[in-house]
Amino acid sequence: MQTSSWKFRVSLEMGKIFVEGVGEVQEYVDVCDYAVGLSRMIGGPILPSERPGHALIEQWNPVGLVGIITAFNFPVAVYGWNSAIAMICGNACLWKGAPTTSLTSVAVTKIIAKVLEDNKVPGAICSLVCGGADIGTAMARDERMDLLSFTGSTKVGKQVALMVQERFGRSLLELGGNNAIIVFEDADLNLVIPSALFAAVGTAGQRCTTARRLFLHESIHDEVVAKLAQAYAQVRIGDPWDPDTLYGPLHTKEAVKMFLDAVEQAKQQGGSVVYGGKVINRPGNYVEPTIVTGLPHNAPIVHTETFAPILYVLKFKEEEEVFAWNNEVKQGLSSSIFTKDLGRIFRWLGPKGSDCGIVNVNIPTSGAEIGGAFGGEKHTGGGRESGSDSWKLYMRRSTCTINYSKDLPLAQGIKFQ
Template sequence: MPPTIKDDIGLPPGELFIGGAWVAADGVREILDPATGAAVASVAQAGPAETQLALAAARRAFDDGSWSGLAPRERGRILLRAAEILRGQAEELARLESLDTGKPIMFTRMVDVATTIDQIDYYGALAAGIEGSVRRTGRPTFAYTRREPIGVVAAITPFNFPLILSSIKIAPALAAGNTVIHKPAEETPLTALRIAEVLHEAGVPDGVFNVLPGDGSVGETLVRDPRVDKIAFTGSTAVGRGIAAAAAETLKHVTVELGGKSANIMFADADLEAAINTAISGFVFNTGQFCMAGSRLLVQRPVYDEVVAALAGAIGHVPVGDPFDEGTVIGPMAGPRHLAKVRAFLDKAGQGGAKVYGGGPVHDGPGFWAAPTVLADVSQDSTFVQDEIFGPVLTVQPFDTEDEAVALANGTQYGLAAGLQTTDIARAHRVAERLRAGIVWVNGWALLDAALPFGGVNQSGYGREGGPEGLDEYLQTKSVLISVA
């Protein structure tokens, strides 16, 4: 058989990266191809000894000033060099991310890899602007502020966007002068190890960036150890609460981007064809494994039946299949436990009077597959509306007035993202102001850029990632006053 795009993917070393070197460990985990369930790589798993080694390396590298003592512009140059190296490896990196996660290759190229390079580029450029300011006071002093790194950062990331959700933490943390210990998700560590190779090649000093694949005990140690000064976490709300509580024991800085149940409001005046396409892409993107997925669709009653019919007719035609097929839009889920969670929800899909469209078997072979499913006429108190499913499941609810739409949209514990589809610009501004979410999209979904911050309110977390606000999360301010009397 001729070789395919899936053949000959260059795997990173299957070891830990600590103190600028590859380190073996007693524990090993097999990494599965989500499309087939077959093992494709073996990666060392950090235990207590390796975790302590990384903590010591990161603390030493920060305290000796080899990175924090560099001029911010020089740190920025190194990050820009890393972005350039990644740009030259973009295709290989996209294939590695698809192999690791099951994402369609079209999206890993256009979204995951492109966004990662953009984020590192952005913070590499932004680093040169890190500076304090002179302040006028009522005292006989020369007063100024300094913007300084926080210290050792533990970046703990999930399985759904390994590249993007890692680089959005690593790039600003390094630009600010911190050292980093990255604990990637157990299931998807491959691109984290590749990033370690690239940063090392770009000139990041030994110990400044470390990667510890492993289970939750690694993260727990990082959260509780006093040598760590900040936790940057993306994941579930339940885990995020525990991390925030544990980090409080040593008064660490914390940012947590947590669960979401984002509402997409479709008004009757919207461009319906475009709005329906947006609604579909908003919930099937990354097989629904997206904390900002548009998993709740609210439709104004005059067009409700038309929209539900269009969704019911369309979802069976969204291409599902091999992630390495250029035409695939929906790939497999990242692993068996995530699939089991989604199937547990779908087993109850017909309860409570909801109308079910789609779903059912999607693939006869091995792997971790879930079919896109639409649930119409769902009540606001339904678990499908209130709980994060993290799979390709869309609920659809009708509304009459703008006030009702806002109340429904804000009517969950979450507040990560929201959207509205309308041709009325005054309504767009008016409703966007009232939605309790960290980011609001109008006539689109998942429109993200390195220059703009995102993050949650309510049970979706706190802190911001992206933009200059994302850099601020890794800096602290010191005031200096020199008496001139």
Template sequence: MTDHTASLPGTDELRRRALDALRRVGASVPAGTGLSARSPITGETLLDLRADTADDVGRAVDEAAEAFATWRTTPPPVRGELVRVLGELLREHHGDLADLITIEAGKIRSEALGEIQEMIDICDLAVGMSRQLYGRSIASERPGHRLAETWHPLGVVGVISAFNFPAAVWSWNTAVALVCGDTVVWKPSELTPLISIAASRLLDRAIERTGAPAAVHRLLLAGRDGGEALVDDARVALLSATGSTRMGREVGPRVAARFGRSLLELGGNNASVVTPSADLEVTLPGIVFAAAGTAGQRCTTLRRLIVHRDVADEVVDRVAAAYARLNVGDPFDEKTLVGPLVNERAATAMATALDRAAADGGTIVAGGNRLGSGGGVFVEPALVRMPGQTAVVREETFAPILWVLTYDTFDEAVALHNDVPQGLSSSIFTRDQQEAERFLAADGSDCGIANVNIGTSGAEIGGAFGGEKETGGGRESGSDAWKAYMRRATNTINYSDRVALAQNVSFL
């Protein structure tokens, strides 16, 4: 791996870039204390910001609840117009928003631009969706009666997002919630306040252009206490939270205790199965991007490689050679493929996991070293052969570690794949149709996402995104994920001139 950390931009340069991007989108920074905008590129603080308090959370929910009374009766295509204008503004400021993501989350340029494209795509999808919030007609057993299902806006939607997709996950929830007639209160990660300010300002501009109620969206810049206030507020009908399984264990029961709804997108421990028939020219780039992209800080990052024993050595050698060609360093440099970890805690977690693996008999084949001497946390993605699926392999370490396991039979591969608590994304590389179909069958992968001849990362917005088991069971983005943001009503319409009870009940 090539160390490109010697020529990183300085804190002053990053601060200037961030302020320029904010100025171009029309946003200003709430000066004060309580939160700091920092960059993982240098590890240093860029700006100090005012943190919202629990009282601010209450006011934001008050305003969103009041706006909901108007927004829910606004025709869905009119609601879609707001999202259409937001999409236009995202296109106009594509590069500005990508700059902020690179500065605050450390993503390489192409991935940052890709995240903004994902926001644009979900806006396009949601605009079309605004004319397709379909119910259904159901055959009634009673003459002169009709059954129907209708869908109605749910209420205030709280969104708690994570640092690794600081804008896209907000857009998944917000674009869909708005066309469904909901209002949104957003508490982003405290690690990425600047991109949150910019995205929220663009939505405010779209609100101003379309005449939508100003409080259909509210931004909260707060720490854990602000998130907890949002979780516990009974007026928040749906709480969508993206983060660790540990966070989900706290959020889920608290929302359920007040009979609210939760949409949880939690941890992943994603695996790819490589069979003897796999086309390794297709397999290699799928593995390397999924494992090393975003410095291993995606919920869909490839963390386990389950390879047939007959091809394991060749696959490992190819991946190790590809890792050796990865440039690690300045994410603004177009040659860089791996940017920084988000903070020192991530580096400590990675080092601890590698030490545990060595104690279990694992062997580091490539990478695993720390690079650079500055405040930013840069590491080489690690490739580690393991003697089995030990405890550390079954856990999610949010860093670029790829554990290599071997198998002999297809059933063994599926059993290894499913033998983890998480169930987000999965894939198989094979040219055998039977293996592909078995992997996608009910007794194959137990994940919410199952791919063939492609890696675990890079989902399109047209399909529903989410996972099973400790991943939380939530679904966002496309398909019929919109139903999570609405309430269903079953309607019985009697258009006859008599009363007929169901099940032939006779009364009076």
């Protein structure tokens, strides 16, 4: 597959650094490999029937047409998750990418169409439509759309869910995240610093899995903040096409304004900017990656998902309180702890631990693998994409009973004579 043009278009339109664009294209390739293997494994169980001479099976069939609406920040990979799984389940796809990354959408669609047609399959199986919110609204309301997969903000996702539910349609929602990393006093700081840096600064803070809250045990708070600020100072900022660049621009001028507004609100609510907080004086939508300390865990700005590289560093004392603080935000996408305590790890994974769809230990909040189902709870929408049994969302289920006897026994032993 010709992937070089994808990578450049991702950097050109989205602003993502080149190596992340390469990673995103690779993710699509990987999910295609995953889907091909999965296509040989999809099936329903044969269940024991309580009636003699009867077979009970579960049959899975394609839903039909899957509408896919994706966001600007992953203009290749998220469509890959959806389209690859949808196709091996027997569905056709109609994709609406973000209007600000339309060149990437066109490039991806042309490559997919060629692959399909080279294999004697109509390229229209993966069709593309470009446009704004009016096109998305039409897709959400169209009863011919058997499943609508939407990736984007919680605000818009709520509107999409209502429109789809109004016609009793099916939706798959992957919405916002206000993700936290929790660092305990026994954590390996050699893991913590690069993990927090990548999770907070990667993609210039424009991932749904970006770390926006960093909870530090009071005994290590000052040390970690100092080391993190030192690491931030070493981030290479520049042209996203330059392979040495680690941090590129925000996507739009509106994102820059949102960044500045959030920094100002953080100051007004009692926070102190210990690193960054300003616009960078160079062409493009560049802002400084930012660290804010001193805010209470329940400050309104801390509970707001700002799609920008702002990390709120918060101090805690006890495990129970910080687990509760992780869960108190409306979103429930990704979460991480850093600790060597085995008991704490399993408490974190258990019912009184993280309430997120992605629950990590000693790794950052971002960088999910395709083999695990991706998605979250609460205002993140509850959807799951890519791995595990997420294929079931792209299919409809029938429970089938076959009577191969000459009798007609009823379930539950009912007699009707």
